Amino acid sequence: AQKVTQAQTEISVVEKEDVTLDCVYETRDTTYYLFWYKQPPSGELVFLIRRNSFDEQNEISGRYSWNFQKSTSSFNFTITASQVVDSAVYFCALSDSSIGSGYALNFGKGTSLLVTP
Amino acid sequence: ETGVTQSPTHLIKTRGQQVTLRCSSQSGHNTVSWYQQALGQGPQFIFQYYREEENGRGNFPPRFSGLQFPNYSSELNVNALELDDSALYLCASRERGGPPTQYFGPGTRLLVL
Numbered sequence: 764a765q766k767v768t769q770a771q772t773e774i775s776v777v778e779k780e781d782v783t784l785d786c787v788y789e790t791r792d793t794t795y796y797l798f799w800y801k802q803p804p805s806g807e808l809v810f811l812i813r814r815n816s817f818d819e820q821n822e823i824s825g826r827y828s829w830n831f832q833k834s835t836s837s838f839n840f841t842i843t844a845s846q847v848v849d850s851a852v853y854f855c856a857l858s859d860s861s862i863g864s865g866y867a868l869n870f871g872k873g874t875s876l877l878v879t880p
Numbered sequence: 881e882t883g884v885t886q887s888p889t890h891l892i893k894t895r896g897q898q899v900t901l902r903c904s905s906q907s908g909h910n911t912v913s914w915y916q917q918a919l920g921q922g923p924q925f926i927f928q929y930y931r932e933e934e935n936g937r938g939n940f941p942p943r944f945s946g947l948q949f950p951n952y953s954s955e956l957n958v959n960a961l962e963l964d965d966s967a968l969y970l971c972a973s974r975e976r977g978g979p980p981t982q983y984f985g986p987g988t989r990l991l992v993l
Contacts, residue, residue, distance in 0.1 A: 767922075796980050806968055808923070808984035854922055858980060865911065865936040866980035868972075870922030 765790045767857050769871035776845050776878055784840045784874045786855030792816075797831065797838045798856040798868065808854070814838065845878045852876070883907060884985035886971050892991045893961050901956040901988045903971030909983070911935070911976045912954040914946060917968040917987075929954055930976055966992045 766789040776782045788797065799811040812822065814831050822829050826843045842849055852875045856868040883906035893899050905912050911930045915923035925938035929948035943959040952973070958965055968989050972982035 798981070800984075805986065806989070807986040808970060808972075810981055810983060813979070813981050856922075865913065865928040865930070866974070866982070867913065867925040867928060867936055867938065868915075868923070868982060869925070872920075872922045 765792075765795075765857050765859065765869045767855050767869055767871035769855055769874050771874045772872070773875045773877070776876070778847060778878055778880050779844050780878075781841060781843050782845050782876065782878075784842075784853050784855075784876070786838045786840065786871060788836050788838065788855070788857045790857060790859065792859045794859075796858045796866065798858070799829065799838075799840050800854045800856060800870075802852045802854060802873070804851070811840075842876075845876075847878050847880060850876055850878045884909075884971060884973050884983055886969075886985040886988050888988060889986065890989045890991075892993065894993050895961055895963060897961050897992075898957065898959045899961060899990060901958075901969050901971075901990070902953065903956070903973075903985060904953045905971075905973030906983055909973035909975050910952050911974050912948055912952065913972045913974075913982060914954070914956045915970040915972065915984075916940070916965075917970060918964075919967070923970055926956070961992045963992050966990060 768787045795816045800808040852873045856870045858866040885904045913928040914926040917923040927937040932948045947955045968987045971985045
């Protein structure tokens with residue numbers, strides 16, 4: 764069975780601080796996909812990034828960066844120089860690679876990030 | 881915006897009633913999935929539709945059912961509503977055979993009284 768754990772329920776930072784959101788996953792699959800989504804107060808889930816299990820390269824996109832480590836089953840997300848607009852709930856999700864599964868997503872419980880001026 | 885639309889945006893029902901939620905997928909996307917998100921929780925997979933057939937289902941009872949139409953739009957039907965069905969219902973679409981990324985709509989907030 765797959766499981767995603769986001770141990771941080773809520774994080775509060777002051778604008779311009781760096782913040783890291785943790786994600787630990789469990790799966791028996793050798794091939795799988797990891798995702799991060801952002802959910803602002805409006806409710807819509809916004810896709811941020813997808814990583815394949817065979818690609819452990821870290822990725823940077825502007826102020827966002829992701830650290831994928833298979834050895835520790837972690838896929839952490841760092842926001843550099845946080846801004847008020849980053850305030851949202853962030854979800855880490857896992858899907859297996861079987862086409863029959865339809866790539867159904869298993870989500871963590873989310874981390875609520877509040878960035879104050 | 882993803883191009884995935886859902887209707888209605890909000891809905892209030894009473895226990896025991898039936899409800900139908902609708903979703904239009906992003907252009908070019910032929911696979912639609914539905915998720916239930918209770919307050920303070922992560923979304924939970926309900927089921928997925930491809931070629932008008934259910935193609936994968938999560939741990940939800942049969943009173944949760946769906947349809948997919950030839951234009952790839954989809955409906956989620958819930959019978960005999962219970963108080964615990966109060967949640968945000970999210971629809972997501974992707975292109976079967978394409979990248980496994982799902983793109984979500986804005987959701988329908990259902991309140992069961």
